[in-house]
Amino acid sequence: MNNAIKSPIIIVGAGAAGIGMGILLKRLGLPFVIIDKGEVGASFLQWPQETKFISPSFTGNFFGAVDLNAVTPETSPAFTLSTEHPTGRQYAKYLKSLVEHYDLPVVTDVEVENFDYDEHDDLPFVLDTNQGMHFASHVIWAAGEFQYPHYGNFKGAEHCTHYADVWAWSDFIEDDNLCVIGGYESGVDAAYQLSRLGKKVTLFDGSNQLNFHSSDSSYSLSPFTRDRFNSVKSHIKVVNAKVMSIEKFDDGGYTLTTSEGEKYSTNTAPINCMGFDSSTKLIEHLFEVEDDHLKLNALDESTLYPNLFLAGPQVQHDKALFCFIYKFRQRFGIIGEVLSERLDGDKKLRESIIELYKQNQFYLDDLSCCDDECHC
Ligand SMILES: Cc1cc2nc3c(=O)[nH]c(=O)nc-3n(C[C@H](O)[C@H](O)[C@H](O)COP(=O)(O)OP(=O)(O)OC[C@H]3O[C@@H](n4cnc5c(N)ncnc54)[C@H](O)[C@@H]3O)c2cc1C
Structure with missing residues (x-):
């Protein structure tokens, strides 16, 4: 099969993290493609039918409190879906409406099976997929956890x-x-x-x-x-x-x-219900591993292979786990900003969009706040 995608940026995964990152890159005017082994919101579509979000959605956006489950500052699942605790299927509908609204380039049914690095190439990241080889100079890995169930180590x-x-x-x-x-x-x-x-x-x-x-x-x-x-x-x-x-x-x-x-x-x-492993097992050979998680620099990038980024619930810095949408979306701005700088994106556009993301808590660079307890 020869459907090779060659792109400066490939985002792997069209879930909450991949779509949220894609919207930011689109607004920054950067070239990218999102690929997914299924469809947009595939993991949410696989949740048990009656299961709902535990974090509440509420339309607080215009008073500076963005809906906890939104992946972009100006949208609200509560508004789109008219519910406080969406089911997975409802949330997939929200993600699909974003793809349409922002006209995101998503290619579905492309599963990454192996991932490697070829230092001699302009597009050194090589993604070996069921649809052939794809190549990129920058990759955002946003393939999540849900599709990698963890069964535990007990007998039977x-x-x-x-x-x-x-x-x-x-x-x-x-x-x-x-x-x-x-x-x-x-x-x-x-x-x-x-x-x-x-x-x-x-x-x-x-x-x-x-x-x-x-x-x-x-x-x-x-x-x-x-x-x-x-x-x-x-x-x-x-x-x-x-x-x-x-x-x-x-x-x-x-x-x-x-x-x-x-x-x-x-x-x-x-x-x-022993939880989930992670899609990161497909990429861990390109990272240092620290206490069971991938070691990231301050830009959520591999410490071994620059331009390979991680977005989503697997992001961890010390004890700070970014395992909810309202947490990991706060790292979108960090990755978007550095990609715009490295790919010579428009500086004025970058400054205005990143400022917007900062004002709406989509840009968290001081992690000292993430390691504390509430007092009451
Ligand atoms: C039952 C349940 C309830 C939850 N409730 C909440 C909640 O209330 N609030 C909250 O913030 N979080 C909640 N979470 C966690 C939340 O769903 C995840 O953090 C979120 O889905 C992660 O987004 P993601 O885009 O990283 O991963 P996903 O949504 O899993 O998206 C990953 C995408 O990557 C694709 N993919 C996977 N592997 C490959 C591959 N090899 N090649 C190509 N594509 C691939 C998948 O098809 C999928 O579309 C809940 C999780 C569960 C299971």
Whole structure:
């Protein structure tokens, strides 16, 4: 196949990070192409049907408080979708409306399978895809996490249904006694959704997340999740032990054994909510790795290969995790500004757009604020 894309900038991923970055680059007048293995908002389209955003959307934009789930300063999912907690499918609609409005160059069904660097070429980043080789001098990796489910390291994990593979919670209508593994956001969401359907749910919260409180939403359950859990908690059995193994029997049943040696039986594949790995496993050979995450310089760029940037929830600087949209969008301005400088973008345009991004908290360069606790 010979559909080679050659572009000064390729953005990999048409999710919240890729589309948000694309809009900024378009406004800066820079040349780029966005590629995605699926369609715009593909990850959001794969969320379980009833699952909603935990961070609220609200139309505060014109009083300086941009909707927490917006990826550009002048838009608001609350306004576009008329809801406070969009479902994944609704949010994908918001992203698609942005692509149309800003007329972004998105090429769909292009999956990056390998990624390399050829120092002898003008366009040294080589993206080996299912549609042939693509080449760029600058890459923004925004391929997210959702499509890379994490099953955990316990024996029998493969017998589970992962949260990312649930199409709709109503698909469990025939089942009764359900086991959910993992007490963080997706586990509590699963337990809540199933309990609302009248199911008997056992939630295995091995790291005691339900009782952990921090003022940083990256580390502890959101208020929306706690409210929902509290509304059904009398119907959920919480087990504060890790699942160590799952055995599957010929009659279709399963037995879970915990770190306390207790056994639990169910006739339905346990629902695995151990989170997500990262698409960054496809690019980690081009980065230094530090404490399990990619090491970035102050511009969210590889410390080994200049002009390779990371955008999205995998961005981490020390303890500051940028795992929510309202967090990682604050790094868009940093990447946009440096790309405009390096590619000789229009200086006046750059200054005015970056100023706009700064005024709207889409440009965070002082990370000292990200490592503190609220006082009340
Ligand atoms: C159930 C759930 C609820 C959440 N609630 C919230 C919330 O309330 N607020 C919030 O801020 N965040 C929330 N998050 C997190 C949020 O969804 C992610 O942080 C966000 O989607 C990350 O955006 P992204 O663009 O980096 O990744 P994605 O949205 O996953 O987009 C990545 C894109 O890259 C594409 N892609 C992947 N691999 C490749 C490849 N190899 N080649 C080409 N393309 C590729 C995918 O098809 C996808 O379209 C939630 C997550 C989940 C799972």
